[in-house]
Amino acid sequence: MNLEEKLKILADSAKYDASCSSSGSTRKSKNGIGNTAYAGICHSFASDGRCISLLKILLTNCCIFDCKYCLNRKSNTIQRAIFTPEEIAKITINFYKRNYIEGLFLSSGILKNPDYTMNLLIKTIELLRHKYRFGGYIHAKAIPGASETSLKKLGSLVDRLSANIELPTESSLKLLAPNKEISKVDNIMQYIKKNHQKNFVPAGQSTQMIIGATKETDKDIIGKSESLYHHYQLKRVFYSAYIPVNQDKLLPRLKIPPLKRENRLYQADWLLRYYGFTTQDLLDDKNPNFNLLLDPKADYAVRHINEFPKEINTCSYKDLLKIPGIGIKSAKRIASSRKLFTLQFKDLKNMGVVLKRAKYFITCNHKYFINPEYFEKKFIESNLILEDKEKLTQTKKQLSFFE
Amino acid sequence: MKQTNSIYLYQNTFSSLLSLIQLLIEAKIKPINIKNTNYTPSLFDTIITLEINEKDGINFWISKTTKEIIKTTYYIFLSNNPEKELIIYYFLLNSLKYQNKIFYLRRLNCVTKALKISHQVTNEAHKFKGFTRFKELKNHILYAEIAPENDILILLSHHFKNRLKNEYWIIKDTNRQIISIYDKNKFYIVDNNILKIDHLATTMENEKIEKLWKSFYKTIGIKERQNDRCRMNFMPKKYWKNMLEMSEEIEKNNK
Numbered sequence A: 001m002n003l004e005e006k007l008k009i010l011a012d013s014a015k016y017d018a019s020c021s022s023s024g025s026t027r028k029s030k031n032g033i034g035n036t037a038y039a040g041i042c043h044s045f046a047s048d049g050r051c052i053s054l055l056k057i058l059l060t061n062c063c064i065f066d067c068k069y070c071l072n073r074k075s076n077t078i079q080r081a082i083f084t085p086e087e088i089a090k091i092t093i094n095f096y097k098r099n100y101i102e103g104l105f106l107s108s109g110i111l112k113n114p115d116y117t118m119n120l121l122i123k124t125i126e127l128l129r130h131k132y133r134f135g136g137y138i139h140a141k142a143i144p145g146a147s148e149t150s151l152k153k154l155g156s157l158v159d160r161l162s163a164n165i166e167l168p169t170e171s172s173l174k175l176l177a178p179n180k181e182i183s184k185v186d187n188i189m190q191y192i193k194k195n196h197q198k199n200f201v202p203a204g205q206s207t208q209m210i211i212g213a214t215k216e217t218d219k220d221i222i223g224k225s226e227s228l229y230h231h232y233q234l235k236r237v238f239y240s241a242y243i244p245v246n247q248d249k250l251l252p253r254l255k256i257p258p259l260k261r262e263n264r265l266y267q268a269d270w271l272l273r274y275y276g277f278t279t280q281d282l283l284d285d286k287n288p289n290f291n292l293l294l295d296p297k298a299d300y301a302v303r304h305i306n307e308f309p310k311e312i313n314t315c316s317y318k319d320l321l322k323i324p325g326i327g328i329k330s331a332k333r334i335a336s337s338r339k340l341f342t343l344q345f346k347d348l349k350n351m352g353v354v355l356k357r358a359k360y361f362i363t364c365n366h367k368y369f370i371n372p373e374y375f376e377k378k379f380i381e382s383n384l385i386l387e388d389k390e391k392l393t394q395t396k397k398q399l400s401f402f403e
Numbered sequence B: 001m002k003q004t005n006s007i008y009l010y011q012n013t014f015s016s017l018l019s020l021i022q023l024l025i026e027a028k029i030k031p032i033n034i035k036n037t038n039y040t041p042s043l044f045d046t047i048i049t050l051e052i053n054e055k056d057g058i059n060f061w062i063s064k065t066t067k068e069i070i071k072t073t074y075y076i077f078l079s080n081n082p083e084k085e086l087i088i089y090y091f092l093l094n095s096l097k098y099q100n101k102i103f104y105l106r107r108l109n110c111v112t113k114a115l116k117i118s119h120q121v122t123n124e125a126h127k128f129k130g131f132t133r134f135k136e137l138k139n140h141i142l143y144a145e146i147a148p149e150n151d152i153l154i155l156l157s158h159h160f161k162n163r164l165k166n167e168y169w170i171i172k173d174t175n176r177q178i179i180s181i182y183d184k185n186k187f188y189i190v191d192n193n194i195l196k197i198d199h200l201a202t203t204m205e206n207e208k209i210e211k212l213w214k215s216f217y218k219t220i221g222i223k224e225r226q227n228d229r230c231r232m233n234f235m236p237k238k239y240w241k242n243m244l245e246m247s248e249e250i251e252k253n254n255k
Helices: A003-012 A085-097 A116-132 A148-155 A170-176 A182-195 A218-234 A259-274 A295-301 A327-339 A343-350 A353-361 A377-402 B014-026 B052-062 B067-077 B084-104 B109-131 B153-163 B205-218 B228-234 B238-242 B244-254
Strands: A054-058 A103-109 A135-142 A160-162 A206-212 A234-243 A360-363 B005-011 B033-036 B046-048 B135-136 B140-147 B170-171 B178-182 B187-191
Touching: A003 A054, A003 A085, A003 B205, A054 A085, A085 A103, A085 A116, A085 B170, A085 B205, A103 A116, A116 A148, A116 A295, A135 B014, A148 A160, A148 A182, A148 A234, A170 B187, A182 A218, A182 B178, A206 A259, A218 A234, A234 A259, A295 A353, A295 A377, A327 A343, A343 A353, A353 A360, A353 A377, B005 B014, B014 B033, B014 B052, B014 B084, B033 B084, B046 B153, B067 B084, B067 B109, B084 B109, B109 B153, B109 B238, B135 B205, B140 B238, B153 B170, B153 B178, B153 B187, B187 B205, B205 B244, B238 B244
Parallel strands: A054 A103, A103 A135, A135 A160, A206 A234, B005 B033, B005 B046, B140 B170
Antiparallel strands: B135 B140, B170 B178, B178 B187
């Protein structure tokens, strides 16, 4: 098998991992090649619109596990391949030199046992860091069941180390990934959190959940993320809409991956991390799943309409963040500017506020943007939904125009 | 002298522009237009060239404003906006009064414009940090061509000077016909015609690596999730020209 065939197989097996970020680390280049950019850099975008920043590959797609949802499970008859450390180092350096990538994302199927696999990962990354003096970004996957010694070693070589919990509840994991124990993933996260510092996993850890392969509600999923952020200080939780790659009676028969649902989860995830929302704010037992017609923030505002409209000039920064159409940047701009002068609607436009969305939920200098009689839940809700639909058809038209 | 047709000239450099603006402000002149020396005057223009001491100008603005203001001004200077000089003039004029508070005074038209343009420039520079593609020439020099809208070559050069510290590299801005050459120590930005590069031949090894990258790019996209609109949003077609992995897409589109 030549190098290109290997790369095809081992990139194809790695592509379902959603993690793409290359941010959070600031290594300066020394004698070798490469550094990291704190904000991260996207080098390309794949045909599915996802960012490519790292050479995302598996060391091998051989695996002793038999997780039902996974392309690489033991019982699948697919072509198997394994990279040598030298091959990975060579591709990484050559891609990096030509500025194709920001660094390496290295995961692996489990060969023989967890620590054996960990040692292969360590050997590869040591080669890159020491022999090739590679200073670019490296994200490695920790193998569940790995010893603390190997976690320590791998963590000191990479920018980000992570383990995927794959499914939001233990029962689902037992059902679909009988070899994977949730406690082993927990152990890894705990270890990384405890030892996280400048020279150990400087960019922190992340994880991933598959969406739509099991019966959990959005509330289960977002609740799980919330507790992960809280317990392990994760940088990111990634959501990956389930794509049926295997036939199995335990798996749902989906024709189209639940992409809209995945999108809603990402939106909600941002609200958790940056906007001060909690799972309870967004979902409850009566509505355990996100509204597919309306984004979670607008949906929250409509459901809590009695908390609105908020006065832009006086409401707290925390409240500004609750208003649809106002992001972190514009909230900060509003907070700083209103100290200097009283804001008018016109000013908001210059600050990057999406007035189309915000106008229903705010007053500016005690004036409501439209006729105050229209401040009514049903009216606002239907308008927001309509606007989203129009936007969608418009962009579709524009796109077909270009093609 | 009637001011309506007066055009003030500066010497194409940032410090020259800063000095000119200082002189204008001190003389209480509100210019109708400021242009660099490449400007071709029309019949009704009156060209005015003031005697400029570039050093004085820089020192004046450093002492009278802030680092953030000068940085923003510099980014605007790099933009391709035809009115950038006047926007800088009004931005600096107001900066004298408001200092760093100016960044919150978006109700002033010149501030909104200035911040928007400065953002466009840094944004484009950031995109090219990712989208620039080098190839390895036979003499092991890394060579890239870019076609940015704004004059970001200097910003990009700083980035690659840190990143590819121990490589020789050349980046050519084909829109402006200027090149940046890095000698493992410093980079120099010069006119394309000063240096003739005619050995652009690459190695066999380079072709192999390019083939690997193209096949990686094709493999990594998930078919079930194909989304051209999303890709186009993040990576508009204007960037595709010099991106190796997009060559097949361009061909497909041209058919």
